[in-house]
Amino acid sequence: MTRxxxxxxxxxxxxxxxxxxxxxxxxxxxxGAGTARHWAGRPAGVDAxxxxxxxxxxxxxxxxxxxxxxxxxxxxxxxxxxxxxxxxRLALDAARVARGATVGGLVATADAGPSALVYGGMRDLVIGxxxxxxxxxxxxxxxxxxxNVAGYDVAKLMHGSYGTFGPLVEVVLRxxxxxxxxxxxxxxxxxxxxxxxxxxLMASPLEPIAVEWLSGEPGRLLVRxxxxxxxxxxxxxxxxxxxGDGAREVDGAAAWDAxxxxxxxxxxxxxxxxxxxxCAPRTLAPLIGRLPATAVTAGLATGVATxxxxxxxxxxxxxxxxxxGGTSVxxxxxxxxxxPAWGPAPSSLALLRAVKTRLDPDARFAPGRxxxxx
Amino acid sequence: xxxxAPIRAEFVALLxxxxxxxxxxxxxxxxxxxLTGNRVVPELVLLPRTADDVAGCVRxxxxxxxxxxxxxxxxxLSGGALPVADGVVIGLNRLNRVLxxxxxxxxxxxxPGVTNLEITAAAAPHGLYxxxxxxxQQVCTIGGNVAENSGGAHCLKYxxxxxxxxxxxxxxxxxxxxxxxxxxxxxxxxxxxxVFLGSEGTLGVVTKVTVRLLRTPEVMRTLLADFPSVAxxxxxxxxxxxxxxxxxxxxxxxxxxxxxxxxxxxxGYSLDTPAALVVELDGTVEECDEQFAQVKEICDRHGCTxxxxxxxxxxxxxxxxxxxxxxxxxxxxxxxxxVQDGVVPRTRLAEVLERIEQMGSEAGLRVAxxxxxxxxxxxxxxxxxxxxxxxxxxxxxxxxxAELCVEMGGSLSGEHGIGTDKACSMPKMFGEEDLAVMDRLxxxxxxxxxxxxxxxxxxxxxxxxxxxxxxxxxxxxxxxIERL
Ligand SMILES: Cc1cc2nc3c(=O)[nH]c(=O)nc-3n(C[C@H](O)[C@H](O)[C@H](O)COP(=O)(O)OP(=O)(O)OC[C@H]3O[C@@H](n4cnc5c(N)ncnc54)[C@H](O)[C@@H]3O)c2cc1C
Ligand SMILES: Cc1cc2nc3c(=O)[nH]c(=O)nc-3n(C[C@H](O)[C@H](O)[C@H](O)COP(=O)(O)OP(=O)(O)OC[C@H]3O[C@@H](n4cnc5c(N)ncnc54)[C@H](O)[C@@H]3O)c2cc1C
Numbered sequence: 104m105t106r107x108x109x110x111x112x113x114x115x116x117x118x119x120x121x122x123x124x125x126x127x128x129x130x131x132x133x134x135g136a137g138t139a140r141h142w143a144g145r146p147a148g149v150d151a152x153x154x155x156x157x158x159x160x161x162x163x164x165x166x167x168x169x170x171x172x173x174x175x176x177x178x179x180x181x182x183x184x185x186x187x188x189x190x191x192r193l194a195l196d197a198a199r200v201a202r203g204a205t206v207g208g209l210v211a212t213a214d215a216g217p218s219a220l221v222y223g224g225m226r227d228l229v230i231g232x233x234x235x236x237x238x239x240x241x242x243x244x245x246x247x248x249x250x251n252v253a254g255y256d257v258a259k260l261m262h263g264s265y266g267t268f269g270p271l272v273e274v275v276l277r278x279x280x281x282x283x284x285x286x287x288x289x290x291x292x293x294x295x296x297x298x299x300x301x302x303x304l305m306a307s308p309l310e311p312i313a314v315e316w317l318s319g320e321p322g323r324l325l326v327r328x329x330x331x332x333x334x335x336x337x338x339x340x341x342x343x344x345x346x347g348d349g350a351r352e353v354d355g356a357a358a359w360d361a362x363x364x365x366x367x368x369x370x371x372x373x374x375x376x377x378x379x380x381x382c383a384p385r386t387l388a389p390l391i392g393r394l395p396a397t398a399v400t401a402g403l404a405t406g407v408a409t410x411x412x413x414x415x416x417x418x419x420x421x422x423x424x425x426x427x428g429g430t431s432v433x434x435x436x437x438x439x440x441x442x443p444a445w446g447p448a449p450s451s452l453a454l455l456r457a458v459k460t461r462l463d464p465d466a467r468f469a470p471g472r473x474x475x476x477x
Numbered sequence: 478x479x480x481x482a483p484i485r486a487e488f489v490a491l492l493x494x495x496x497x498x499x500x501x502x503x504x505x506x507x508x509x510x511x512l513t514g515n516r517v518v519p520e521l522v523l524l525p526r527t528a529d530d531v532a533g534c535v536r537x538x539x540x541x542x543x544x545x546x547x548x549x550x551x552x553x554l555s556g557g558a559l560p561v562a563d564g565v566v567i568g569l570n571r572l573n574r575v576l577x578x579x580x581x582x583x584x585x586x587x588x589p590g591v592t593n594l595e596i597t598a599a600a601a602p603h604g605l606y607x608x609x610x611x612x613x614q615q616v617c618t619i620g621g622n623v624a625e626n627s628g629g630a631h632c633l634k635y636x637x638x639x640x641x642x643x644x645x646x647x648x649x650x651x652x653x654x655x656x657x658x659x660x661x662x663x664x665x666x667x668x669x670x671x672v673f674l675g676s677e678g679t680l681g682v683v684t685k686v687t688v689r690l691l692r693t694p695e696v697m698r699t700l701l702a703d704f705p706s707v708a709x710x711x712x713x714x715x716x717x718x719x720x721x722x723x724x725x726x727x728x729x730x731x732x733x734x735x736x737x738x739x740x741x742x743x744x745g746y747s748l749d750t751p752a753a754l755v756v757e758l759d760g761t762v763e764e765c766d767e768q769f770a771q772v773k774e775i776c777d778r779h780g781c782t783x784x785x786x787x788x789x790x791x792x793x794x795x796x797x798x799x800x801x802x803x804x805x806x807x808x809x810x811x812x813x814x815x816v817q818d819g820v821v822p823r824t825r826l827a828e829v830l831e832r833i834e835q836m837g838s839e840a841g842l843r844v845a846x847x848x849x850x851x852x853x854x855x856x857x858x859x860x861x862x863x864x865x866x867x868x869x870x871x872x873x874x875x876x877x878x879a880e881l882c883v884e885m886g887g888s889l890s891g892e893h894g895i896g897t898d899k900a901c902s903m904p905k906m907f908g909e910e911d912l913a914v915m916d917r918l919x920x921x922x923x924x925x926x927x928x929x930x931x932x933x934x935x936x937x938x939x940x941x942x943x944x945x946x947x948x949x950x951x952x953x954x955x956x957x958i959e960r961l
Contacts, residue, residue, distance in 0.1 A: 167715055167824040168853075190721060213664045226668050227640050242914040243907065248820045250637070250852040251888040252626045252675045253895055253906055254933065255915045259639075259671025263664045280721035302581060306604065308695030308761055334763035381663025383582045406582075406661035430665045450655040451669055457921040458667070462914070473666060 110151040115158055117174075117233065117241065117272040124269070125239040127151045130467050133266035135176055135208030138199040142212055142434045143265050144444040147471035153270055155207055161185060162273065169278040170230065170247050175207030175271040182206065187281060194222035194279045196313075198363035198409075207271040213263035217313030217327065217362065220405050222279065225262055231275030232258035234268065237463045241272075249277050260458070266469035268462050282329035285312075286339055287355035290324050290346045294401060297324040298388035300346055301403040309342055311404075316388075317365055318399040325358050366400045366409045368435050376414040376436035378421075381407045382429030390427045394420055414440035421446035448476045480520045480563065484541055488523055488565075491533045498522040507548065507566045512556040512898055519546070519560035526571045528646065528654065528684035534567055535682060536652030544927045547682045549590065549621030552613045554816055555896025557625065557677045557932055564927075567682060569620050575599045576685070583690045584643060589620025589683045593627075596688065605690040608635040611892070612801045620683045626675030628892040630726040630800070633851035634759075635691065637892075639674040646685035647673060650923040654684070672918065677894050678929040680922040694759035697725070698769045699793045702776045703750035703783040707731055707846070708827035710752040714850045715824060716775045717756070722768045727851035728755040731830075733810070734803050734847035734858070741806035744799025745792075747783055754850065755800055803847040804858065811843070811860035813868070815875045818893040819882030823853040829885050833857055833878055840874045842867065854891035855882065880905045895933045901940040903933075 112127065114120040124131065129150030134140070136156060155176035162172040166189045173182055179193065179200045186192050196216035197209060204214070210232070215224035222228065231245030234257070244257035261271055290300060297316040304311060304326065313327040326346070328338055343350045364370070368377035375397060382390055384406040391399055391408060398411040406429075412420055414437050424431040425446045433444040449455075456477050459466070488497045498504055499521050508516040525531045538545045544564035551558055560566050573590035580603035585596055593614035596607040610629035611617055617627070623645055628637045635641075644658030658670030673680055704710040710729050717724060730738065730746070730753050739746045746753055756772055758765050776784055787793035807814050821829045830846060837844040837859075845858040857878050861871035879889050879899060883906045889899050903912060916934055920926070930936075 165822065165824065167719065168822040169718065170822070213668070215662070219662055223636070223640055224662065224664070226664070226671055227636060236914065240910050240914060243911050244915075246886070246888050246906070248822055248853055248887050248891075250628060250632065250820050250849070250854045250891040252628075252637075252892060253889040253899075254903065254911075255918055256626075256639070256671055256675055257914065257918065259668040259674075260918070262668045262671065264667045268667070280718075280723065283721065305583065305692065308692065310761060310764075330761075330764050331767050334761075334767050337763045338761055379663060381659060381661030383579075383584075383660045385581045402662075407663045428660055430659050430661070430663060432665065445665070449659075449665060451657055453653070454649065454655060454669060454922065455666060458669070458918065461917040461921040476666075 111154050112151055113154045113157045117158070117235070120153065120155070120158065120270055120272050121235050121239050121241060123153055124235050124237065130470050132469060133270045135205030136178060136203040138202050138204040139208055139212045139214070141436060143432055144472045144474035146469065147474070149470065155270055156205065158272060166191065168247070170249070170275060171278060172231070172247065172273060172275040173206055175205065175274055177206050178203045179206055179209060186278060190281050191278045192281045193228060193276055194218055195225060195228060198366040201363060206274050210262055210271060210274060211264055211266050217315045217402060219407070220314060220402065221312050226259050228277050229258045229262065229274055230277050232261055232271055233273040234261055234271050236269045237465060237467045245275060247275055265472040267459060267472050269468050284332045284335045285327065285329050285355060286335060287353050287358050288326045288328070288339060288342050288346065288350055289353040289358060290348050290350035291321055292324065292348065293322050294388045294391055297322065298385070298403050300324055303345060305404050307345055309338060309345065314402065314404040315362055316399070316401045316403050317362055318396065325362065327355065362400055365398050368398065368411045371398060371411045374414050374437055375411050376417050376440060376442065377409060377411050377434040378417060378431055379407070379409050379434055380424045380429055380431045382424065382427055386427050386429065390424065390429065393423055409434070414442055417442035443475055445473065445476055452476055480543065480565070484537070484543070485521065487537050488521065488534065491537070492523060492525060492530060496524040496526070498524065507551070507560060507568070510551040510553040510556060510558040512554055512559070512896065515556045515559050515897055517560045517562050519566045520563055521565045522568055523565055524568045524571055528572070528648070531567060531682055531684050532648045532652050532654050535648045535650065538565065538927055539650060539652050539925065542925055542927055544930050546929050547620070547624070547678045549618030550592070550616045552617045553621060553625060553894065553896065554818070555890070555894040555898040557894055557896040557929070559897050561930060569618065569682070572684065578603065580605060583692070585688050585690055587619050587686045587688065589686060590618050593617055593619060593622055600690045604693050606693050607688055608641055608691050609638045612804065619686050619688070623674055623683050623686055624676065624678045625892070625894045628854070630728055630849060633727060633849065634723050634725045639671060641689045642670065642674060643687045643689060645670060645673060645683050647681040647683050649681045650925065650928040660687070677896060677933045679919060679933050681928060695761050696765050697757060697759045697793065698765050699755065699757045699787040699796055700772070701746065701785045701796050702754045702756065702781045703747050704752045704754065705780050705782060707752040707830050709779045710754050711826040711830070711850065713754060713775055713779050714826065716779070717772055718823070720771055720775065722758070722771060724756050724851060725759040726755065726757040728800050729753070729846070729848055729850040730800065730803060731846040733843060733845035734807070737806040737810045737845065738799040738803040740809050742799045742802050744795050745785065746799055750782060755796055800847070807845055807858050807860065812862045812864065813871070814861065815859045815871055817855070817857045817859065817875045817878050818890050819855050819879045819887060820891040821853045821855065821882050821885045821887035823851070825885050826850060826853060829855070829881065832881060836874060836877060840870050842871055842874055849891070852891065853887065876902060897932055900933060900935045903935050
């Protein structure tokens with residue numbers, strides 16, 4: 104059970120984060136906005152919580168270079184608003200952005216949304232980062248330019264670290280131009296039919312930005328296109344023709360809100376859990392058919408899906424996904440559920456432990472996150 | 478301590494006699510990579526044929542603490558594959574099979590010795606291609622690309638090797654075989670694959686790579702545009718990006734580079750222009766047409782003196798042939814040259830090019846520029862004559878240019894890596910703490926420091942020596958004296 108930590112520290116500068124790490128003995132949890140509080144392993148008891156939501160704001164935005172550096176506690180939603188004023192964006196649309204997820208938290212959880220199909224995840228968008236280690240070392244890697252192969256890419260190590268190596272304090276991001284026009288085309292049908300549509304779509308030259316299937320009666324495939332105001336209609340027509348089957352343009356905002364809600368497991372039964380899975384794209388539709396899922400969002404071209412299942416079925420989900428050559432991690436779950444957060448450990452587990460030992464020898468940060476692996 | 482006979486026998490027992498090379502004439506073939514100024518003849522060269530063989534070789538090295546260096550095609554330009562004296566080179570060229578092309582999942586599984594161009598050749602029948610395209614793509618290997626996180630002209634839009642590798646199977650320095658990354662974009666725990674990508678052979682040996690393939694775009698539009706100044710060309714790049722257009726490639730060449738490339742290839746470049754841009758757009762017909770019109774308009778606005786649009790695939794290939802041959806072609810206008818590789822924020826291109834010109838004239842040396850303008854990745858070519866005794870001055874100028882890039886808020890390297898070449902410049906870009914953490918990370922992979930030691934991170938020995946490239950003394954070459 105998550106217990107109330109005895110102390111919560113709320114630093115507002117990188118130096119205060121460093122001081123907090125150095126001056127606080129014992130084990131530390133790191134929190135941003137709390138949107139992924141229950142993800143991955145159940146946090147073990149800590150002596151203090153480092154709340155980074157006060158370490159917020161843009162440090163430098165260089166519109167001409169399409170880069171921005173921000174404090175890690177900055178909510179991505181707020182950052183997007185600032186960037187939009189310059190016709191730019193961070194090309195990341197994870198479901199929990201709308202709920203205030205922070206840039207640091209999004210990096211730490213390796214979260215991504217539907218547009219990962221084209222833009223990748225945070226790992227592909229972060230070009231530099233500064234992190235505080237357990238001994239107070241501030242480590243900076245990368246820089247402010249999009250192309251850079253000097254030294255090890257330590258920022259990538261933080262991607263998916265769930266806070267176990269220490270708090271990110273500054274993140275430098277690569278930006279993209281905001282599209283001048285965006286639209287969404289939908290076609291209804293079950294997941295296997297959607298998968299056939301996606302196969303033809305990905306073989307076509309239409310360059311979709313996101314391709315997601317949502318469960319329901321009978322289920323729905325959403326395809327996002329971006330482009331110029333004048334050129335988009337012609338591509339929409341080509342897309343509608345390619346999909347056939349009653350495909351049509353729909354209200355994108357509503358459609359993607361519905362997607363985000365399903366991804367977050369909203370409206371699920373109180374004893375349900377949300378699991379994120381990944382596998383080869385063509386394996387996904389048949390795999391989903393074998394899971395006891397009550398709700399699904401499936402990136403049929405990326406191989407990444409989020410499924411809502413009865414919490415008691417989580418071990419079975421891990422096994423089924425692993426048998427299909429995929430990976431899985433637990434996201435939200437009922438407070439009472441004692442289920443494993445991760446599937447079988449990867450072959451690199453000993454290496455992961457060695458890295459943890461070098462960077463955080465006393466295991467001070469985020470204990471429990473990789474339970475049962477380490 | 479030289480490798481003694483019993484150790485050699487262990488390698489022979491594993492690989493067979495013909496795949497363990499110790500004949501000094503043959504080991505000499507491996508004495509350097511593309512950075513030919515630095516040479517070290519390895520004690521042994523091992524040529525395994527399978528991943529298990531590679532693991533076996535590394536296990537023997539681990540047991541005896543023998544340093545080893547992985548080698549692909551040896552085209553690296555930063556001395557990453559420079560052998561270690563008293564160590565072995567593990568050549569990966571015999572692991573060169575395309576194991577699988579899976580069009581439905583848009584990926585390919587490769588052994589490390591497959592060349593970059595072979596990947597696209599294997600994917601092309603399915604309408605797919607591998608996006609990262611270093612100019613050396615005909616010969617460089619995917620293992621080398623992974624180690625260097627290589628880029629190419631099309632990386633502005635499509636990203637670098639790290640953005641296209643789903644997983645790598647690697648032999649760690651203790652001889653264990655692990656997979657980093659997975660079959661999907663979803664990631665489990667910290668991105669160790671991302672750390673390995675670009676680690677320059679210092680964290681392990683790649684034995685298998687799974688890459689993403691992209692669909693060949695519907696159309697590609699390429700134009701060549703001349704400008705009255707390098708600054709005007711730079712402004713065009715900024716304006717294209719500001720207009721929300723992400724070209725597939727934007728390359729710039731200055732007068733000296735154009736002269737060399739045109740002389741070598743007859744690609745149709747203008748010999749009387751101070752700067753030329755190659756701009757390529759790709760995508761759907763609709764988007765490309767609209768953006769192409771915008772790009773032309775931006776070029777005109779900045780005083781474009783000639784705009785040539787490739788009218789056919791053959792013409793497009795010709796434009797690219799000139800650009801891709803530019804490095805080698807510089808050999809035609811100068812007896813010797815050094816290729817530098819640094820990055821600056823795109824908005825500082827004009828300023829940095831001006832500074833480079835100034836520094837060149839102060840040093841009394843010519844500098845040719847041909848580079849990936851869209852990502853701010855410069856390749857200043859410092860021209861000199863070794864015979865005229867200009868080597869040292871050229872090396873100093875080249876290092877000063879790399880460090881200038883850092884001063885401008887950029888990076889020491891955009892694609893060629895740090896290797897042995899720029900390890901001593903790393904403290905210009907990173908603080909002591911940053912470097913110490915990188916060293917801790919390295920030691921998690923390689924506690925005994927046997928995996929490509931002396932590369933990437935500065936070591937006191939390396940940096941204590943006189944800056945500049947090591948060149949053997951004639952007496953050393955004659956085998957009469959030796960540096961210890
Ligand atoms: C009262 C309370 C007690 C807690 N007790 C514990 C505990 O005992 N053990 C424990 O591990 N956690 C504990 N936590 C932390 C909590 O369980 C999650 O770690 C946190 O709320 C998730 O915050 P978060 O959603 O930032 O969301 P996100 O911002 O979505 O982050 C999710 C993950 O990212 C990490 N993270 C967020 N920001 C950063 C950053 N800037 N740099 C590096 N990593 C980052 C978090 O540690 C977490 O693993 C506690 C939180 C609270 C409020
Ligand atoms: C004319 C020319 C043009 C070039 N253009 C470009 C360009 O446009 N973009 C670009 O990025 N680079 C370019 N390069 C540099 C070079 O081609 C790349 O760095 C390439 O990736 C090196 O591949 P290789 O197989 O030759 O590797 P090598 O030179 O053999 O090795 C390079 C490094 O990789 C390591 N390595 C090799 N194989 C493995 C393996 N299997 N496992 C672990 N480590 C390994 C080595 O130890 C070494 O550190 C160019 C080079 C030349 C000569």
